Amino acid sequence: MTTGALRPAADVRVMDGNKAAAWAVLLCRPDLLASYPISPQTPLLEQLYKFRAEGRLDAETVEVEGENSALSAAVGAVTAGGRAFTATSSMGLMFMYDAYLYASGQRVPVVMSVATREQCAPHTVSSGQQDIMMVKEGGWVQLVAESCQEILDSILVAYRLAEDPNVQLPVNVCYDGYYLSHLSEPVGVPTQEAVDRFLAAVGVGKRPVLSTEAPLSFGAFVLGELYAEYRYKHCQAMQRALDLAESLDGEFQAAFGRAWGGSIEAYRTEDAEVLLVGTGSACGTLKVAIDHLRQEGVRAGLARIRMFRPFPRRRLAELMRGRRAVGVLDRSVCFGWNSGHLYVDVRATAADLEARMPLVNFIGGLAGADIRREMLEDAVRTTVARGRGEPGPEVVWLGLE
Amino acid sequence: MNRLARKYLRPSQIPTKACHGCGIGMIENWLLQAIDELGLKQEDVIFGTGIGCVGRQTFATWGGDNFGATHGRALAVATGLKLAQPDKKYLIVVGDGDAAAIGTSHLIHAARRNLGVVVICEDNMGYESTGGQFSPTTPAGYVTNSSPYGMVEPPFDPCDVVQAAGATFVAETTATQWHQTVKIVKKALQNDGFSFVHVRFPCNENFGAYALGTRDTGKNLEWIYEHTQGRKADGSAADFTWATGIKHDASNSRPEFTKILRDVNARVRAKAEAR
Ligand SMILES: Cc1ncc(C[n+]2csc(CCOP(=O)(O)OP(=O)(O)O)c2C)c(N)n1
Ligand code: SF4
Ligand SMILES: [Mg+2]
Numbered sequence: 097m098t099t100g101a102l103r104p105a106a107d108v109r110v111m112d113g114n115k116a117a118a119w120a121v122l123l124c125r126p127d128l129l130a131s132y133p134i135s136p137q138t139p140l141l142e143q144l145y146k147f148r149a150e151g152r153l154d155a156e157t158v159e160v161e162g163e164n165s166a167l168s169a170a171v172g173a174v175t176a177g178g179r180a181f182t183a184t185s186s187m188g189l190m191f192m193y194d195a196y197l198y199a200s201g202q203r204v205p206v207v208m209s210v211a212t213r214e215q216c217a218p219h220t221v222s223s224g225q226q227d228i229m230m231v232k233e234g235g236w237v238q239l240v241a242e243s244c245q246e247i248l249d250s251i252l253v254a255y256r257l258a259e260d261p262n263v264q265l266p267v268n269v270c271y272d273g274y275y276l277s278h279l280s281e282p283v284g285v286p287t288q289e290a291v292d293r294f295l296a297a298v299g300v301g302k303r304p305v306l307s308t309e310a311p312l313s314f315g316a317f318v319l320g321e322l323y324a325e326y327r328y329k330h331c332q333a334m335q336r337a338l339d340l341a342e343s344l345d346g347e348f349q350a351a352f353g354r355a356w357g358g359s360i361e362a363y364r365t366e367d368a369e370v371l372l373v374g375t376g377s378a379c380g381t382l383k384v385a386i387d388h389l390r391q392e393g394v395r396a397g398l399a400r401i402r403m404f405r406p407f408p409r410r411r412l413a414e415l416m417r418g419r420r421a422v423g424v425l426d427r428s429v430c431f432g433w434n435s436g437h438l439y440v441d442v443r444a445t446a447a448d449l450e451a452r453m454p455l456v457n458f459i460g461g462l463a464g465a466d467i468r469r470e471m472l473e474d475a476v477r478t479t480v481a482r483g484r485g486e487p488g489p490e491v492v493w494l495g496l497e
Numbered sequence: 498m499n500r501l502a503r504k505y506l507r508p509s510q511i512p513t514k515a516c517h518g519c520g521i522g523m524i525e526n527w528l529l530q531a532i533d534e535l536g537l538k539q540e541d542v543i544f545g546t547g548i549g550c551v552g553r554q555t556f557a558t559w560g561g562d563n564f565g566a567t568h569g570r571a572l573a574v575a576t577g578l579k580l581a582q583p584d585k586k587y588l589i590v591v592g593d594g595d596a597a598a599i600g601t602s603h604l605i606h607a608a609r610r611n612l613g614v615v616v617i618c619e620d621n622m623g624y625e626s627t628g629g630q631f632s633p634t635t636p637a638g639y640v641t642n643s644s645p646y647g648m649v650e651p652p653f654d655p656c657d658v659v660q661a662a663g664a665t666f667v668a669e670t671t672a673t674q675w676h677q678t679v680k681i682v683k684k685a686l687q688n689d690g691f692s693f694v695h696v697r698f699p700c701n702e703n704f705g706a707y708a709l710g711t712r713d714t715g716k717n718l719e720w721i722y723e724h725t726q727g728r729k730a731d732g733s734a735a736d737f738t739w740a741t742g743i744k745h746d747a748s749n750s751r752p753e754f755t756k757i758l759r760d761v762n763a764r765v766r767a768k769a770e771a772r
Contacts, residue, residue: 132599133627133643142628142642149645159630159643162569162599187548187567191599219548219565 107285113276116244116283117183117209117269118143120251122153123291124207127178129157130169134188135221136273137211141183155181163188167195170206175314177305179255180206185273186213186227193231199266200235201326202314203333205258205303207251209269211277212376214463222464223273225376228404229428229437235330237267237337238405240375242361244281246402247271249348249356252291256344259298263337265330270404272377272427274464286352294351334406341403342411359408361400364390365415368397370479373412373442374425375401378460378467382425385472396476407441413448420483421454422446423475427461435459435491454482460494467494501529505539510558518714520672520698521554524619527675528588531682542586543578547571547595550626550700551619555590569600572607575614576754583755586686587614593634594624597655601633604655604693608662610754611690617682618655618693621700622708629703636737639708656695660745665690667745672698673722674741681743688748689756697721697739 111119117140121129129148131141147153160166163184170180184192189210199206214224228238237257241247247269254267271277306312318326341359348356363383365371374382379400386396399415401408416422426436433440439457446455458475461467471494482488502511506529513522532542544559546552548568556565562585566574571589579587596604596618607614623641624630630643634655638647660667666688668681678696685692699705699717706712709720723729727738752760 133624133630135627138627138630141630145643145645161601161633191568216567 108282109285110280111244111283112139112278112280113241113244113247113271114140114211114278115143116248117251117271118147119283119285120248121181122147123286123288124179124181124251124255124295126155126181128170128173128180129153129155130166130173130180130182131157131159132161132163132166132184132188133159134163134185136213136223136277137183137185137188137209139277140209140211163192164195167192167199167206167208170208171195171199171202171204174204174206175202175306177300177307179259179299181208182206183209183211185211186215186221189227189231190215193234196231196234196236198315200330203264203330204266205264206266207254207258207269208266209247209251209271211273212270213273220463223275224462224464225270225272225427226429226462228268228270229430232405232437235265235334236405237263237265237334237403239267239269240402240404241269241271241276242377242379242400242402244276244279244283246356247276248283248285249352249354252286252294253341253344253348253356255295256298257337257340259303260337260340261298261303263333263340264303265333265337270376275377284352284354290351294347338403338406338408357402358411359401359403360411360415361398361402362415363398363400365397365399367395369395369419370397370421370423370476370483371416371419372396372398372423372425372476372479373401373438374398375404375438376427378425378427381467381469382472385469385476388469389473389476394476394480396480401438407445409445409448412442412445416442416446416453417449418451419453421456421479423479423482424455424457425472425475426457426459429459429462439491455490456482456488457491458494459491465495471495499526501526501533505529505532505560506558507560513554513558515550515554516702518699518701518712518717519550519554520621520700521551521619524617524672524678524696524698525555525558525590527678528590528617528682531679531686534679535683535686537586537686542588543582545571545575545578545587545589547591547600548626549592549594549624550621551590551592552595553626569595569598570603571595572600572603572612572614572616576603576607576612579613580755580758583613583759588617589614590617590619592625593618593620593622593632593655597633597653597658598624601658604659605662608659608664608691608693611663611665611751613689613691613753613755615682615685615688615692615694618695620655620695620697621704622697623700623704625700625703629700629707635708641707642703656693656744659691659693663691664693664745665747665750666692666743668693668743669695669697669739669741671696671721671725671739671741673718673725677742684743684746684748689753690749690751692748
């Protein structure tokens, strides 16, 4: 591990995911924090209000009358050249959807965390990843964390990606509600200088903003070819965000003394016969299941998607190549495909490979339902069996069938 | 279980799941009393709720037809329901967040249209189910979870807003005014138009703890009572006064919204038939 001239993590503290997010936001020195409370995101706001009250966070904090206004206010502040942060979950994310599309279409580099939660109806406040899946084609970059440390790190990365002049896109940092937002782990909190240094490449003066000296218009009315140009450039920027995410890691490691890891974490994949694919904190359990089965000689590995949008298609295809079968774990439902959302992406990625392989989807953990290690061991075994040619349903609902 | 609860509510939802000493259950009891005194039956009333303590603690308590909307949208849903079933009475029980923050636009437009529903805005002066953040009805200066140095924004009075928008019945009361509240709700239910009843009640758990420094129900109620009187127990002036009672009564003075639409339809149909 390379440690550059800067000190590595100055401080290891025990904190939950919402606190880890709040620490990251504090260190990124935003100008505006706009918010509306919703579980399980609220303790993050509480921590930020606390930082503000203690005089540590020098940001305007505004509690608006609904999420649409929260994101819109953040968009306004960023458009004027500031750095803004907002956070939400579930119905709050849905309630800001038009502002969400505005932010990405206008290439406003705002950062928003999502403590993921199931969608109503039926009404629930439990954990799930349906909310972020409902907005996945909204033109934002979406990072999904597995641990509290990764939440903190991902927010640092998020500002770096968002504000990069070659990217200039809004970024979501997503983490599982309750499992991460409310559970505590040791988290290395970097020093302010290290974060300042890491973010020095971006910030005020490095991108177009509203100003009286050089007036600009945001939110233009556009037709036909010019509209297509907007979309084309947006797609290109998404791909540059993916490239930057892969290449940023050296810098991240130099600044903080640990890796962030890029778009995908490959876990025990070198000699794996079957590959599992997942995203978020359930991958922790999946890793334990894999370790356990490896003791029995089952050669399984995991590709954990850390950057969900833009989708790391090339890197995933490399990891899938040559496996006997691929199993995908989803904590959300894609109604149109009668499967999970990640599964649809993995199927699409499989088309990039020369050889076909059996694919199987496991749906579980909806509305906070437990995903136990034994369930995932069964899932890995099922994947192995499919690799040997055993028939079975394409989509397996964990705990339902 | 009391007589009214047995008559009108779902046994599985009793007792209320609200915190000890919370005003939500008490106010619902008063609503039942008003319904009962008007001789209304379960099937006469549709009960709608929003999201929050007020919304979720009253959701599905009503033994008749009822619905729970998303946060702030109860009145939008009620607009469609009232159009489909114009002869029912509608009790829309929402929090201050539902009514006066995220759902304010629906509130204003339902009042403007004179939609025939009764809105019971149970106001605990904050977003209490999310932990006690300030809302647009939190008195200025008061400490909440999200205003550690006191609420710096000026609040507004939802009664003023709906009255200006065209509501035909507007009243304010509190959890310390049992008989007045029952009387007001009865009048509200007799208006064939938009009725708005604003009921302040104490949230001991959050507002009480943050703003008043106590979770004691009696002390929280006393604080509310003092502000209805403009005077504290020791005789000194309270920091502000809530004027309670009926604030605007133009009941049945202009056509109810769904009636306007039905009349238009009838006119158009008659014209088409004449041709
Ligand atoms: C669109 C949306 N945003 C946020 C929330 C989270 N939320 C649930 S209840 C609530 C506040 C409720 O306040 P109020 O209406 O005053 O009800 P109370 O809990 O105080 O009774 C919020 C913000 C939500 N459910 N939906
Ligand atoms: S948190 Fe407050 S408003 Fe909610 S149920 Fe408890 S006392 Fe009532
Ligand atoms: Mg409230």
